[in-house]
Amino acid sequence: MSALIFALIFWLGAWTTNALLARSAWAGRRAVRIFVPVLFGITLLVLWEGLVRGFGVSPVILPAPSDVAQTFTASTDLLWADFKQTVLKGALSGFVIGASAAVLTAVLIDRSAFLTRGLLPIGNFVAALPIVGIAPILVGWFGFDWQSKAAVVVVMVFFPLLVNTVQGLRETDAMQRDLMRTYAAGYWQTLAKLRLPAAMPFIFNGLKIATTLALIGAIVAEYFGSPTRGMGFRISTGVGSLSIDLVWAEIAVAALAGTAFYGIVAWIEKTVTFWHPSQRGQDKG
Numbered sequence: 505m506s507a508l509i510f511a512l513i514f515w516l517g518a519w520t521t522n523a524l525l526a527r528s529a530w531a532g533r534r535a536v537r538i539f540v541p542v543l544f545g546i547t548l549l550v551l552w553e554g555l556v557r558g559f560g561v562s563p564v565i566l567p568a569p570s571d572v573a574q575t576f577t578a579s580t581d582l583l584w585a586d587f588k589q590t591v592l593k594g595a596l597s598g599f600v601i602g603a604s605a606a607v608l609t610a611v612l613i614d615r616s617a618f619l620t621r622g623l624l625p626i627g628n629f630v631a632a633l634p635i636v637g638i639a640p641i642l643v644g645w646f647g648f649d650w651q652s653k654a655a656v657v658v659v660m661v662f663f664p665l666l667v668n669t670v671q672g673l674r675e676t677d678a679m680q681r682d683l684m685r686t687y688a689a690g691y692w693q694t695l696a697k698l699r700l701p702a703a704m705p706f707i708f709n710g711l712k713i714a715t716t717l718a719l720i721g722a723i724v725a726e727y728f729g730s731p732t733r734g735m736g737f738r739i740s741t742g743v744g745s746l747s748i749d750l751v752w753a754e755i756a757v758a759a760l761a762g763t764a765f766y767g768i769v770a771w772i773e774k775t776v777t778f779w780h781p782s783q784r785g786q787d788k789g
Contacts, residue, residue, distance in 0.1 A: 511554020518547040567749040575749040576756060582738070583757050590735040591761050593650035594722035598657025599714060606662045607707065610669035611695070624670065631663040635724050643729040653734075656725040661714035668710030672703025708773035715765045719758060 522540050549569045555561070556568040563571055576583065613619040639656050646652035676699050684694045726736025735754050742751040 508554045508558025511551045511558070514550045514554075515547050518543050518550075522547075564746050564748055567752055571749050572752040572756065576753040579750060579753060583753060585733050586735045586738050586754065587757055587761065589650060589731070589733045590653070590722050590726065591719065591765075594653030594725070594734075595657055595718040595765075597650070598654035598722065599661055599718040601654065602658035602661035602718075603665055603711060603714060605658070606665035606710070607669055609662075610666055610673060613666075613670055614673045615691075624667070627663040627666055630659070631667075635660065635721060639721075639725045640728040643725060648729040648731055652729070653722045653725040657718045657721040660717040660721040664713050664717065665707070665710035668706045668713075669703060672706025673699050675699075675702045675706065704773075704777045708769065708777065711769050712766060712773075715769055716762055719762045719765065723758065 522543055525536050525540055528536075553568050553570060556566055567575075609623070613623060635656065638659055642655045642659070643652040646655050673695075680698060680702075681694065684698055689697070723736040723739070726734040727740055730737040735758055738754050739751050742748065742754070
């Protein structure tokens with residue numbers, strides 16, 4: 505029980521530290537904004553370790569973080585091969601294709617009242633379809649390799665980004681558009697210089713949502729057919745063989761990849777939309 509007692513003491517101390525920092529005069533500083541969630545995450549891991557060790561939980565039910573870390577270290581080659589198959593091939597390629605198609609389709613919808621009334625309701629309908637129903641169909645169409653996973657990701661990211669982009673293109677008001685017309689600007693000039701920049705916060709909101717959907721879609725699709733590699737394949741076979749520590753190692757890789765993916769998109773957003781009010785006042789040292 506000593507591990508449990510230590511974990512509870514550590515949790516109490518870390519909780520108190522986080523609460524004090526969150527209310528302090530340094531709460532808005534970048535170092536504090538990074539330190540608080542990192543300490544919170546470490547606290548959860550220590551508490552998890554203490555509970556598993558203190559109550560003697562079977563590793564088949566829930567392995568301790570130290571066991572997961574040991575498996576992670578011993579299986580880096582396997583995890584890297586799964587990462588390349590699922591994230592770099594399936595999720596990333598599907599994300600790029602789906603996001604590009606969504607933005608281009610949004611511009612076409614913006615130009616056509618018929619598409620606005622016809623395609624958007626269909627898009628909302630397709631976005632509501634369960635992924636477990638779409639994935640086996642697309643796997644049957646595109647085969648068991650990464651192409652079918654990319655197709656599932658395209659379907660998942662396309663419509664959320666499409667709706668956000670269409671909404672963003674409508675953000676400019678009539679006075680701004682009239683001003684562009686007084687400068688003799690055509691549709692494409694107005695789109696490039698006024699409407700797309702104004703839509704960027706909406707587009708990046710859609711992209712950030714799509715980062716998590718892309719990874720989820722690629723992993724779920726691998727449950728319905730995959731070569732002998734991939735994160736979804738490994739999780740499925742790991743559960744079947746009771747290799748739960750390997751399953752948690754794959755989950756850790758997925759969490760790290762999703763966090764990094766989201767962070768990259770957020771960094772690009774900050775670079776592109778530095779002028780937007782939401783990006784101001786976030787660079788305190």
